[in-house]
Amino acid sequence: MPLNHYLSKARVASRQDVIVRNVDKLVARLEGRVGTMTNLGAAVGALVQDLQCDFIIGKAYGSLEREDFNVAIADMCQSVGFLWRFTKHFPRVGKALKLIPLDFVSKLANNDAKTFFAFLQGIDKETERLLTTAKTSSPNKDTPHTIVQEIVDSSLPPSDKELPRVLNEVQTLVGAGLETVSGVLRLMLYHVFNDAEILQRLRAELKTVNTSPAGTVDLKTLEQLPFLTACIMEAMRLSPALASRMARIVPDRDLYYEDWCIPAGTPVGMTTIWMHLDEKLYPEPHSFIPDRWTDMEKRRASGKTYAPFSRGTRICAGM
Numbered sequence: 001m002p003l004n005h006y007l008s009k010a011r012v013a014s015r016q017d018v019i020v021r022n023v024d025k026l027v028a029r030l031e032g033r034v035g036t037m038t039n040l041g042a043a044v045g046a047l048v049q050d051l052q053c054d055f056i057i058g059k060a061y062g063s064l065e066r067e068d069f070n071v072a073i074a075d076m077c078q079s080v081g082f083l084w085r086f087t088k089h090f091p092r093v094g095k096a097l098k099l100i101p102l103d104f105v106s107k108l109a110n111n112d113a114k115t116f117f118a119f120l121q122g123i124d125k126e127t128e129r130l131l132t133t134a135k136t137s138s139p140n141k142d143t144p145h146t147i148v149q150e151i152v153d154s155s156l157p158p159s160d161k162e163l164p165r166v167l168n169e170v171q172t173l174v175g176a177g178l179e180t181v182s183g184v185l186r187l188m189l190y191h192v193f194n195d196a197e198i199l200q201r202l203r204a205e206l207k208t209v210n211t212s213p214a215g216t217v218d219l220k221t222l223e224q225l226p227f228l229t230a231c232i233m234e235a236m237r238l239s240p241a242l243a244s245r246m247a248r249i250v251p252d253r254d255l256y257y258e259d260w261c262i263p264a265g266t267p268v269g270m271t272t273i274w275m276h277l278d279e280k281l282y283p284e285p286h287s288f289i290p291d292r293w294t295d296m297e298k299r300r301a302s303g304k305t306y307a308p309f310s311r312g313t314r315i316c317a318g319m
């Protein structure tokens with residue numbers, strides 16, 4: 001499947017330049033604002049918006065360059081949560097809403113919503129352009145690698161390479177990695193800067209790392225840092241990511257949960273954050289305690305009770 005291939009760990013690791021490029025922009029913006037009050041949550045949102053677009057459709061959206069970090073996009077992503085939960089129960093409403101042209105909705109919208117719709121329309125427009133180019137000319141060394149090219153080059157049937165389907169893939173992919181990633185980063189930054197000891201330990205660990213001549217550190221090295229890993233794991237435990245139940249149906253066998261038997265074919269759902277906040281599993285569940293994860297034995301033992309990316313066949317493709 002092109003999506004899984006595009007998001008494979010090896011592929012992401014080979015394109016760290018995309019991450020570095022956008023993080024450098026963020027750092028430059030923050031350096032330029034020393035002494036000025038900055039909305040770090042908005043800045044992180046802008047980083048992720050630019051990164052997602054750069055990685056998926058080969059062009060950063062430009063939120064990092066905006067004076068206000070395009071904060072309206074993150075605000076809107078957060079405030080439409082109720083709609084997402086509602087349409088989960090009434091999927092036909094969601095399908096009907098999608099049929100309303102964005103141009104029309106934009107006319108009725110307030111400024112924040114206009115900015116958000118412009119973001120969605122910008123992605124759609126770029127996707128359409130990329131699809132036309134990918135279908136009419138062969139890629140050369142200057143062609144940015146994008147999911148659109150990946151789909152066109154794949155063995156998928158021609159109907160899956162038509163615009164409506166490709167738009168759907170791109171929208172899903174960009175959307176799936178926005179507030180999930182921004183939320184974890186915001187939560188982690190808040191807790192790390194809120195606790196002097198954690199901040200000092202993290203800085204001390206990062207100082208031990210050798211950087212490349214360009215001043216960068218690769219993913220493999222970062223993954224081996226125990227305290228950084230522990231902070232990330234703890235932030236993902238506390239971050240709801242998808243703050244609603246994940247729906248599943250097991251079609252072919254009964255499920256057993258404690259004394260209960262759930263017959264095959266019964267819709268079930270589980271909301272991960274409830275498991276991550278269960279005090280029997282995680283004492284002081286609302287506290288940010290990276291040391292829960294520094295003991296390798298304990299970390300291994302949490303295999304069944306820690307699932308920020310979900311599990312099984314529907315596991316996060318962007319993990």
Ligand code: HEM
Binds near residue numbers: 176180308
């Ligand atoms: C901290 C970051 C992230 C978290 C916590 C997260 C979490 C999740 C979870 C829990 C699911 C399962 C949803 C379900 O079972 O219904 C999921 C699915 C998915 N995620 Fe992520 N995600 C993250 C980042 C990303 C990124 C960066 C991308 C893409 C670039 C992405 C793409 C996807 C896709 C495409 C699916 C659907 C997979 C499928 O149904 O086959 N995610 N994610």
